[in-house]
Amino acid sequence: MTTRMPSDVEVFAALADDTRWTILQRIGREGASASTLASELPVTRQAIVRHLSVLENAGLAESERFGRERRYTALGVRLSEVGRLLESVGKGWEARMSTIKAAAERDASH
Template structure:
């Protein structure tokens, strides 16, 4: 399987989209089951237009997709995009864990040996 590398602009859009609690909730709901924008809007104390804007941000980040079904627009989650973001974070975690391990090794090398000599002034 070929994993597409995320460019910086895409990463920025994904994490900006996920920075908002309402958008995270919309994404969670759409990953569980598809829903129309109207159905999504009923769950929030905000206007239909505001929910549409949240969905548009998620769609721009590639986290959801919309498709027409009759007169409604159905929103579905795109778990592959979320998986790519997770994989990116995992790579960062590996990088930092490796750096910490190297630092631990350097500190262990430079640690002074425990002295068993007595103080000559006593």
């Protein structure tokens, strides 16, 4: 069976939700079950499970079964990829701004 790599759009859509972002930060520090997360956040356990599913489908989290519970952790590799992508976008933006600034300065001096 082939595992499909989530698109960048799916990843950023998963990160765009405040609750998912909070959950991802939490499971990035230490793995946790949906029940543990529900006890820490003002969200129902069912909602937590849905958010965790979105994070897993986006390749940002994984789960492992421990007895009757699933423990969720953030996937650092995928988060590092997201960081590199954002860094490259930022560098491209900075280069464009430098070009615009230089053109504006050139036009202002003429």
